[in-house]
Amino acid sequence: MQDIAVMVRERSVRRTMTKRARREARDFYLLTLPWILGFVGLSLFPLVLGLATSFTNYNGLNLDTLKFVGIRNYTRAFETPDFWIGLKNTLWYAFVSVVLGNIAALILALMLNRELKGRAVFRMLYYLPAILPLAGAVRSFGLIFNKNSGIVNAILSMFVPGTAINWIVDYWVPVLVLFSLWGVGGGMVIYLAGLQGVPSELKEAAKIDGANNFQVFFNVVLPLLTPVIFFQVVLGLIGSLQILDAAILLYGRAGLSGNINMPQKLYFYMVYNYSQVFDYQRYGYGVAISWIFFIMVLIFTLILLFTSKYWVYYEVAQEERKAA
Amino acid sequence: MSAVTTLQARIPYKPKIKVGRILLYIVFILVTLVFISPIIWVFLTSLKLQSEYSIYPVVIIPKPLQWINYKRALFDYPYFRYFWNSVKLAIPTTAITVLSSALAGFAFARLEAPFKRILFILVLSMLMVPRMVTAIPNFMLFAKLGLVDTYYPWYLWALSGSSFHIFLFRQFFSTIPKDLEDAAEVDGCNRFRIFWQIFLPLSGPVVATSAIFHFQWAWGDWFTPQIFLSELKTTLSVFLARSYPDPKGLPLETVTFAGVMIYLLPMLIIFFIAQKYIVQGVVTTGLKG
Numbered sequence: 001m002q003d004i005a006v007m008v009r010e011r012s013v014r015r016t017m018t019k020r021a022r023r024e025a026r027d028f029y030l031l032t033l034p035w036i037l038g039f040v041g042l043s044l045f046p047l048v049l050g051l052a053t054s055f056t057n058y059n060g061l062n063l064d065t066l067k068f069v070g071i072r073n074y075t076r077a078f079e080t081p082d083f084w085i086g087l088k089n090t091l092w093y094a095f096v097s098v099v100l101g102n103i104a105a106l107i108l109a110l111m112l113n114r115e116l117k118g119r120a121v122f123r124m125l126y127y128l129p130a131i132l133p134l135a136g137a138v139r140s141f142g143l144i145f146n147k148n149s150g151i152v153n154a155i156l157s158m159f160v161p162g163t164a165i166n167w168i169v170d171y172w173v174p175v176l177v178l179f180s181l182w183g184v185g186g187g188m189v190i191y192l193a194g195l196q197g198v199p200s201e202l203k204e205a206a207k208i209d210g211a212n213n214f215q216v217f218f219n220v221v222l223p224l225l226t227p228v229i230f231f232q233v234v235l236g237l238i239g240s241l242q243i244l245d246a247a248i249l250l251y252g253r254a255g256l257s258g259n260i261n262m263p264q265k266l267y268f269y270m271v272y273n274y275s276q277v278f279d280y281q282r283y284g285y286g287v288a289i290s291w292i293f294f295i296m297v298l299i300f301t302l303i304l305l306f307t308s309k310y311w312v313y314y315e316v317a318q319e320e321r322k323a324a
Numbered sequence: 325m326s327a328v329t330t331l332q333a334r335i336p337y338k339p340k341i342k343v344g345r346i347l348l349y350i351v352f353i354l355v356t357l358v359f360i361s362p363i364i365w366v367f368l369t370s371l372k373l374q375s376e377y378s379i380y381p382v383v384i385i386p387k388p389l390q391w392i393n394y395k396r397a398l399f400d401y402p403y404f405r406y407f408w409n410s411v412k413l414a415i416p417t418t419a420i421t422v423l424s425s426a427l428a429g430f431a432f433a434r435l436e437a438p439f440k441r442i443l444f445i446l447v448l449s450m451l452m453v454p455r456m457v458t459a460i461p462n463f464m465l466f467a468k469l470g471l472v473d474t475y476y477p478w479y480l481w482a483l484s485g486s487s488f489h490i491f492l493f494r495q496f497f498s499t500i501p502k503d504l505e506d507a508a509e510v511d512g513c514n515r516f517r518i519f520w521q522i523f524l525p526l527s528g529p530v531v532a533t534s535a536i537f538h539f540q541w542a543w544g545d546w547f548t549p550q551i552f553l554s555e556l557k558t559t560l561s562v563f564l565a566r567s568y569p570d571p572k573g574l575p576l577e578t579v580t581f582a583g584v585m586i587y588l589l590p591m592l593i594i595f596f597i598a599q600k601y602i603v604q605g606v607v608t609t610g611l612k613g
Contacts, residue, residue, distance in 0.1 A: 031430060128359065128592075278551055283460065283464065290460060
């Protein structure tokens with residue numbers, strides 16, 4: 001219905017384009033001009049420039065000996081072991097942190113979505129880590145897992161005296177997954193908002209029909225939350241695949257020049273990409289692997305988008321069905 | 325809940341409720357401890373002597389508390405320079421981003437224009453572009469323009485707004501009834517005044533949410549200052565990524581963590597003042613999608 005109204009309005013705008021409509025369009029472009037200029041100058045042009053660079057041997061200084069190297073930068077990536085190490089660590093980090101992160105966020109939201117004294121305080125405290133500035137959050141989290149001065153080994157030592165596990169190196173990906181879970185409060189708040197949008201009549205109707213709490217959750221609440229889950233999974237995946245700062249700062253040996261001297265087996269995709277560009281000045285190769293990454297992200301997003309019709313519940317469809 | 329349903333629903337469970345409640349609170353408190361333990365541990369560590377930093381058994385509460393670490397973190401090292409750099413980077417960036425995103429969000433929510441839909445799809449699709457893909461050529465570009473090692477790249481990015489914030493504002497402004505601006509238009513207000521005097525004042529929680537998220541990013545970002553700024557211009561996040569050296573060049577961790585505590589402080593203060601608005605902002609913008 002709404003779509004039809006919009007279409008009708010758009011058509012009439014196109015036909016007549018009254019003075020008023022023209023003024024409105026002018027204002028629209030005036031207000032969005034900064035974004036449009038930024039999009040063209042700081043996104044679109046760099047994307048094209050980067051893509052062009054990825055087919056050359058550019059290293060930051062060799063403009064006069066610049067050579068077109070075809071797709072060599074791209075094929076080289078697939079022949080480099082570090083590339084595959086980074087990719088493997090990244091995929092398993094992103095998958096585990098997105099899945100566990102969303103489950104944990106949903107559980108916390110469900111726990112807090114009930115009448116309970118002190119609910120606001122708990123909500124605030126669980127949310128707190130999610131708004132810490134990244135660089136400080138990583139330093140703090142790294143400290144509790146420190147081999148000699150962390151509280152984790154200190155607590156374990158109470159049961160097994162002398163525990164000195166080198167968490168950060170030996171449990172590299174799991175510790176980073178835990179770090180991402182520390183920020184689960186962000187997702188929790190969004191799920192809480194989603195839960196508050198579930199009409200209570202629906203839940204009560206289901207209960208009157210004899211559904212228990214689990215049935216209400218899995219058959220009423222969860223389907224209504226799937227759009228929120230979808231949104232969270234897509235953005236969460238795009239974000240966690242790009243893990244970079246957290247890894248570099250957690251390893252904690254960014255030298256004075258910022259060069260990464262992390263062992264290769266700990267690489268993430270973006271860490272590898274970063275070091276190729278900014279430690280070794282391999283711009284052409286670096287942009288090429290960032291484009292491989294971009295294409296990968298696009299494929300993941302498209303897969304999620306196309307499978308979403310099988311598991312994401314759209315209220316609009318329901319309304320249309322009702323109207324028909 | 326009405327009295328009748330309360331009776332129906334509650335009576336059979338009444339004996340269980342008390343125990344359940346207590347268990348629930350125990351779970352809540354345990355989770356709280358897990359969530360805040362890193363911050364408490366940083367705080368305790370920042371009050372230790374360096375010789376207490378990594379001894380076995382681990383010192384939990386140092387005696388006496390070394391408050392002097394805070395003084396040393398601030399005054400023995402160029403802390404204020406980097407603090408000021410962070411301020412110069414983060415505050416204008418946040419203010420400009422919020423304003424330009426609000427303007428664009430307003431336009432997308434309230435005005436009709438040819439190609440609007442395509443533009444909005446472009447705004448959203450920028451959320452999918454990994455930052456490395458644009459960061460490398462942006463770096464090459466700004467290096468050519470001589471803007472590396474200044475804060476202008478941040479201000480320029482801020483001027484063009486950010487997809488996420490444009491989306492936030494657009495969602496919120498879409499919910500405001502049309503009559504409001506019609507009345508203002510009849511009174512002869514121009515579009516900018518309608519935005520400034522009607523829409524912006526209504527969007528307090530969204531402005532707060534958007535500003536806090538962006539400030540958090542700008543204050544905590546390590547990657548961009550690391551590649552764009554030199555040793556003297558860089559921010560606290562880069563400065564504190566390494567440990568302070570003592571006169572022998574060994575890392576002075578306890579003093580560093582005092583510095584980390586002070587670095588976290590502005591965000592903690594903002595959070596405790598504004599956390600109500602953030603939650604409200606997340607709800608009202610329908611961040612849920």
